Amino acid sequence: MKLIVGIGxxxxxxxxxxxxxxxxxxxxxCVIHQDDFFKPQDQIAxxxxxxxxxxxxxxxxxxxxxxxxxxxxSSPQKFARAHGVSVQPEAxxxxxxxxxxxxxxxxxxxxxxxxxxxxxxxGHVWPMYQKYRQEMEANAVEVVYLDGxxxxxxxxxxxxxxxQNSLLNHSQESAPSLAxxxxxxxxxxxxxxxxxxxxxxxPDIV
Numbered sequence: 001m002k003l004i005v006g007i008g009x010x011x012x013x014x015x016x017x018x019x020x021x022x023x024x025x026x027x028x029x030c031v032i033h034q035d036d037f038f039k040p041q042d043q044i045a046x047x048x049x050x051x052x053x054x055x056x057x058x059x060x061x062x063x064x065x066x067x068x069x070x071x072x073x074s075s076p077q078k079f080a081r082a083h084g085v086s087v088q089p090e091a092x093x094x095x096x097x098x099x100x101x102x103x104x105x106x107x108x109x110x111x112x113x114x115x116x117x118x119x120x121x122x123g124h125v126w127p128m129y130q131k132y133r134q135e136m137e138a139n140a141v142e143v144v145y146l147d148g149x150x151x152x153x154x155x156x157x158x159x160x161x162x163x164q165n166s167l168l169n170h171s172q173e174s175a176p177s178l179a180x181x182x183x184x185x186x187x188x189x190x191x192x193x194x195x196x197x198x199x200x201x202x203p204d205i206v
Contacts, residue, residue: 001170002076004069005163006099014152019100021156026163027091030072030080034101037065055102072097094167 005022009015016033023029037060038044045053053059072079076095080087144162146155 001094001167002073003094003096003163003166003170004099005096008100008102009146013148014155015100017152018156018159019098021152022098022160022163025156025160026096027088027094028076028080028085029096029098030076030083030085031098031100032065032068032072034060034065034099037061037068069097069099096163 007015007019019031019033023031038054039059039061041052044059047053072095076097077087080095146158150158
């Protein structure tokens with residue numbers, strides 16, 4: 001089984017912390033960070049507000065990111081080995097990919113070498129977050145939102161439980177017809193993209 005989990009949200013919202021916790025807890029789990037696909041700084045446009053436009057999809061080399069996702073889809077085992085992830089024999093049929101960043105609608109976390117210029121967050125970062133969120137909702141993309149007032153541990157447990165339920169449901173659905181029917185699926189967490197279950201030959205996406 002291949003499972004793709006998207007984790008998105010505001011800058012400094014805890015995406016990387018959650019991703020790293022899941023990475024340690026899940027079997028045969030790889031991660032792709034959207035931050036790794038920013039174009040060179042000299043290719044980032046400057047907006048009318050005077051700020052570099054890091055918060056738009058045009059600032060990203062999405063083709064390169066999609067190529068990387070495709071490489072994982074083609075051979076999760078090879079991708080895992082190339083990224084230092086040991087495939088666990090007891091779960092060799094399960095492969096999980098975490099996509100982390102402002103994957104769908106929000107601002108991407110960056111490592112800052114200098115403080116943000118005054119007005120950057122209120123004048124650019126937050127409006128861009130709202131813009132992509134509104135576009136996502138207008139397109140009826142189904143997302144499970146996480147409560148940022150909860151502790152990191154609570155959020156981690158919620159997301160981990162939903163992913164484990166997805167894996168369990170899939171294993172039950174794949175079992176022979178005499179096996180116990182799968183439980184109805186609950187919502188999948190991750191504050192990221194969630195689609196209906198694709199055909200069996202394609203990975204699940206949450």
